[in-house]
Amino acid sequence: MSIFWISIGMGIAVAAILALSSVAFTLEYAVSRVVNLAHGEVLTIGAYAAYVGEMTFHLNLYVCALVATIFGAVTGMALNFFLIERFRGQKALSTLIATLGASLILQNILLIAFGGASVSYSFNQGNLLHVGPFLWTTLTIRVIISAVVVAVLIYVFLQRTKIGKALRAVAQNRELAQVSGIPARSVVMRTWATAGAVSGFAGFLYGETIGTITPSIGNGFLLLSITAAVGGGLGRPYPTLGGALLLGLVMSIAGTYWSSSYQLVVAFGFLVLMLLIKPNGLFVRGKAQTVRA
C-alpha cells in the first residue's frame, strides 16, 4: 500500500508539470488552430537555458527558472512569427507538418550545441519528507507548488484580464474578434509568448524532477502533452488540465505495477481509449462524431 502512495506522490509531481506543458500546448491550439509538434522543443530549450544559467553564470534556482521562462517565451514568439503566421490560412495539416520540420531543426540545433550526452542540474534536492501518505523531497514539493501557482496564474490571466478575454474571443473566432476591434495578431503573439513562457518553465521543472536533460526530453514529453490535451479536450484549458492530472496518475500507477519503460505504451493506450470513447475530450460535453481539426 505504501508503494502505491509513493508512486501516486511521484505521479502528482509529473502530473503537475504535465498540466503546465499541456495547457500551453492547448492554448497554442486555441488561438492558432495548430497542433504544434515543436512544442516539446520549447520545453527542452527552457531546460537547457536554465542549465547554461546555472553552469556558466552560476545563477541561483529562482533566476534559472526565470531564464528558462524568458527563453521559452522568446522561442514561442519566434515560432509564431517565423512559422505559424506564415502558414496561416493553410490547412491545419500543412501547419502540423511545418511544425514537425521546426521540431527537427530545433532538436538538432540543441544536439549540435550541447551534444547527445545527458546533463543535469546540481541544485540541492533538499530533505526527504513524509507528507501524509506521500514521500517527497523539498524540491519536489517546490515543483508541485510552483506548478499549482502557475496554473492559478493562467486561470487569472484567462478569466480576469482584458488580454485573457481577448484571447478567448480570438480562440472562438479570429475573424469575428478582429471585426470587433480586437487586435488579433498581437493577441495571438502574446498568447504564444505566454504559452512559450509556461513551456520553458515546465521544461525547467521537468529537467529538475527527472534529473537528466538531453536534446530529446521535450520530444518524449510532447506525446504525453498531446495525449493529455486530446484526452481532456483540445483547445480548452480547463479540460486539458483535468486530462493531464488523470494521465499523470494513470502513468504513475502503471509504472509502479508494470514497468516504467512501457510508460509511453500506457499513454498511447489511454489516448486511443479516449479517442474511441470521447473523441471531443473527456471533460467536454457533446457527442462523439467524426473529428477533424
Place this chain on the structure above:
Amino acid sequence: MLQYWTAILSEAAIFAILAMGIDMIWGWAGDFDLSAYAYFALGVYMTIVLTIGKAHSPVTYVFGWHLYYPLAVALSVVVVVAFAAVIGAIALRSLREVYFSITTLGAVWAIYYWVENFTPLFNGYNGVYGLFDPLGSGLSYNTYHYLFFAACLIILLGVYLLVSRISTSPFGRMVRAVRDDESAASVYGRNVFWAKYRTYLFGAGLAGFSGSLFAAYIGAFNPLDWKPTEIFVLYAAILVGGRGNPKGVILGSFIVYVGFVELTRYIPSPASRPELGPALRQILIGLLIILMLKFRPTGLIPERLGGDGTEGRRSWRTLFTKSPQRDAEPDVVIGALPASGVEAS
C-alpha cells in the same frame, strides 16, 4: 566507387518503394500517417526472423523459421497488413487530419518502445541479424550486391507500373475524390471509411514489402535503425518530388537520398563530435520540408489527374512556371463532383 554507388542507389530504390506506399496514404487519401515507418520496420524484422532460423541464447526472437526468402517476404507483408489493419481501424474510423496524425504518432512511439524493451519479440535493443544472400546463390559479396541492385531496379519499375495503374484507375480517382470532399463523395455513394482503409492497407503493404527488400540488403536490424523520426526524410522526398504523383515520388526519393547522402558526406564530422553530420542532415531535412510546403507544395512534378495522360504531359512544364496556388492540397475536383451545398453529418 562503383560499389559505393550501387549501395546508395539500391537504398534509394528501396526507399522509393516505401515512399510510394506512404504517398498512397498521404498523397492520395490525404491521411498524414506517422506510423508508416513502423510498418517498414516490421517488414524488415519479420523477413529476418522468418529466414535466419532458430534463436540461440541469449538472443531471443519470435518464429525463428528457416523459410525460402520469397515465401518469407509474402508472409511478412501479410503480417504487416494485418497489423496495419488494427491501427488503421482505430485511427481511420472516426478521426481525420490532425487527430489521425496524433493517433499514428502515438502508435509509432508506443510500438517503438515496445519493440525496444520487450526482448522476446525481436531481441529488443540489440536487434536481430544474420540474413545474407537470401536465395542461397553462393555468390561473392560484390556480385551479390550488383545483382541485388539490378533486382531492386526491376522491382521498383514493377511497383511503379502497378501503383501508377491504380493511381489512374477509377479506384485512384475515387480515393482522391474522398480526400477532396468527403461529404460530396459519400453523397455520391462512396464508402468513405472503406476507401481510405483500403488505401491505408495497400500503402502499409508496400511499406512492409520495401522493408522485406531492405532486410535482404542490410541483413541486420535494431531499434537504432528505425527511429520513428526517420519518416520525415520520406515526407521530404514526397514533398520535393510531387505529392500524389508516383513518378514525382520516385524522383524525389532519388534526389533526397542521393543528394543528402552526397551532401552530408562532405560535412566534417570530427571524432569528438560524431553527431554533427547526422544533426546537420536532419536540420536540412526540416528546412526542406518547411520551404517546400511554403513555396512549392505541389512538388517538382505535381499530381496528375484525369488519367488520360494529357495533364501529365503538361505537368513537366509547370516546373518553370509559378505554382498555381499556395495551398498544400491540389485544388482540383476529380470526377466532377459538385461540392457546393452538400453537408453530411
